[in-house]
Amino acid sequence: MLNDRTLLIASVTVSLAGIGALAILLATSELPLEGLATVDASREGESVRVRATVTSVRHAKNASVTILTLSETLERKAVVFDVVNVTKGAVVDVIGDVQEYQGEPELVIRKLVVDGRR
Amino acid sequence: MVFLELLLAALLGTLAGVVTGLTPGIHINLVSVLIVTAAPLLGQYFSLVSLCAFIISMSVTHSFLDTIPSVFLGAPDAATALGVLPGHRYLLRGWGLMAVKLSLVGSLVGAVLSVLLFPLFTLLVTLTYPFFKAVIGWLLLAIVLFMILRDRLKAWSAFVFLLAGALGVLVLNLPGLQNPLFPLLSGLFGVATLFVSLQETTSLPPQQESPELNVRPGVTVQALSAGQIAGFLTAMLPGLGPASAAVLSLQVFRNLGDHGYMILQGSLSTVNFVLSLAALLVLDKARNGSVIAIQQLLASVTLAHIMLFLAITLTATGAATLLTLWFGKVFCRLVSVVNYRALVTGIILFIVILTPILSSWTGVLILITSTAVGLIPAIVKVARVHAMGCLLLPVILYFLG
Numbered sequence A: 001m002l003n004d005r006t007l008l009i010a011s012v013t014v015s016l017a018g019i020g021a022l023a024i025l026l027a028t029s030e031l032p033l034e035g036l037a038t039v040d041a042s043r044e045g046e047s048v049r050v051r052a053t054v055t056s057v058r059h060a061k062n063a064s065v066t067i068l069t070l071s072e073t074l075e076r077k078a079v080v081f082d083v084v085n086v087t088k089g090a091v092v093d094v095i096g097d098v099q100e101y102q103g104e105p106e107l108v109i110r111k112l113v114v115d116g117r118r
Numbered sequence B: 001m002v003f004l005e006l007l008l009a010a011l012l013g014t015l016a017g018v019v020t021g022l023t024p025g026i027h028i029n030l031v032s033v034l035i036v037t038a039a040p041l042l043g044q045y046f047s048l049v050s051l052c053a054f055i056i057s058m059s060v061t062h063s064f065l066d067t068i069p070s071v072f073l074g075a076p077d078a079a080t081a082l083g084v085l086p087g088h089r090y091l092l093r094g095w096g097l098m099a100v101k102l103s104l105v106g107s108l109v110g111a112v113l114s115v116l117l118f119p120l121f122t123l124l125v126t127l128t129y130p131f132f133k134a135v136i137g138w139l140l141l142a143i144v145l146f147m148i149l150r151d152r153l154k155a156w157s158a159f160v161f162l163l164a165g166a167l168g169v170l171v172l173n174l175p176g177l178q179n180p181l182f183p184l185l186s187g188l189f190g191v192a193t194l195f196v197s198l199q200e201t202t203s204l205p206p207q208q209e210s211p212e213l214n215v216r217p218g219v220t221v222q223a224l225s226a227g228q229i230a231g232f233l234t235a236m237l238p239g240l241g242p243a244s245a246a247v248l249s250l251q252v253f254r255n256l257g258d259h260g261y262m263i264l265q266g267s268l269s270t271v272n273f274v275l276s277l278a279a280l281l282v283l284d285k286a287r288n289g290s291v292i293a294i295q296q297l298l299a300s301v302t303l304a305h306i307m308l309f310l311a312i313t314l315t316a317t318g319a320a321t322l323l324t325l326w327f328g329k330v331f332c333r334l335v336s337v338v339n340y341r342a343l344v345t346g347i348i349l350f351i352v353i354l355t356p357i358l359s360s361w362t363g364v365l366i367l368i369t370s371t372a373v374g375l376i377p378a379i380v381k382v383a384r385v386h387a388m389g390c391l392l393l394p395v396i397l398y399f400l401g
Helices: A004-028 B002-022 B028-037 B048-065 B067-072 B081-092 B096-116 B118-150 B154-173 B181-200 B217-236 B242-249 B257-283 B289-297 B303-337 B340-380 B384-400
Strands: A047-059 A066-071 A075-080 A091-101 A104-114
Touching: A004 B154, A004 B340, A047 A104, A066 A091, A075 A091, B002 B048, B002 B067, B002 B303, B028 B048, B028 B289, B048 B067, B048 B096, B048 B257, B048 B289, B048 B303, B067 B081, B067 B096, B067 B303, B081 B096, B081 B257, B096 B118, B096 B217, B096 B257, B096 B303, B118 B154, B118 B217, B118 B242, B118 B257, B118 B384, B154 B181, B154 B340, B154 B384, B181 B340, B181 B384, B217 B242, B217 B257, B242 B257, B242 B384, B257 B289, B257 B303, B340 B384
Parallel strands: A075 A104
Antiparallel strands: A047 A066, A047 A091, A066 A075, A091 A104
């Protein structure tokens, strides 16, 4: 059996190496860009990345929520649980999770890039 | 007919809870996710409320039975992580079943108390949530600093917290990763503890099958009160798990001893679950995977739903109490005849085999890393609760970022 000192050195080394590897993985992995049409109810719970044009922006009253309508060949609603500075007509690159809301698929946005800036 | 359907769903949920509770590494969140995914198919045979009854029954039963692998196998989940060491001490003295029974007292009385106090908790949640909401990030940060500073080895405590926190931030942000919590928590609290157990334990003494519980009433009352406080805190503060909340409540109730600690440990996850229903009703917020699943199944949760869920909780509590006593005796006998090291090795292999199935090969990398991180507190002898940084740090960064 390993003594405590050896085990500690091994554990710290593996921890740091593993975290480093995961950091590289995070930095280099990206969800593939998909069309908005692929965002449907059958993909509920999945994370997707789409690029589309914002055709409407609405901020919920008394809540830090922004509701966007994204348009490509069709429209989809997207929700951001934050107040975001997006204008109608902007092209956005979003990563979000597909959820069903009131019978329609929508995106709950986790990451939003507007015209090349976050 | 509706009553029979609910009863059947609750019964099946209890059986599922037995499987998840006794099997290390299998979390109720996994089964809850499967239920939600299969809801369109299951919905043809069961109502959505019945599916919720299944989830609740499973969650309550799991919270009773998860002490058994924690004590006898040294294989906890995040909720029972802090209970492993005192539970293991009982096991090494041949009192493993006593540890299970003490935990059972906490779960049973904790469940009944939290149902009885439910109206009071909903009022407290309503009154105090605006305050908590404004300061959640800072409050959690203060809790983390408090836990680090109270530890004898502050530098190591901070190191473990930051390592686990960095790991959690990375894992929870990896795109496309399925079931990220499985390898993360299994490694930190499951495999790491089992590995230490392999290093330190070669065989176990004969286990007493009818140990007498000798706990002072004052200690029992204090432990149960600490459990209710911890449960309330987990309902209010996202990211604060039962283990971390228990550490905080122990600052008020300091002299519980091992008996009292096991009672507190037993009450933690049960009370946490019941009070998460209060958060769901009052705040429409889910504090654990089971309640998230319920939220996804039901468009809106009403008071009538909650009252039904509380009734199912009490029903499951009764069944789970009997099952815990029975399985506790089974494990007590098993652990005396089965080769302990072979058993622990088998469990580790089971988790290792399950990981790539649930979380792909990235999950294996996470499991190896989280196991290494989880070993550090055990080796340097700091509190394992600092490894909860894997969930706390991402939440703190979310609220303060």
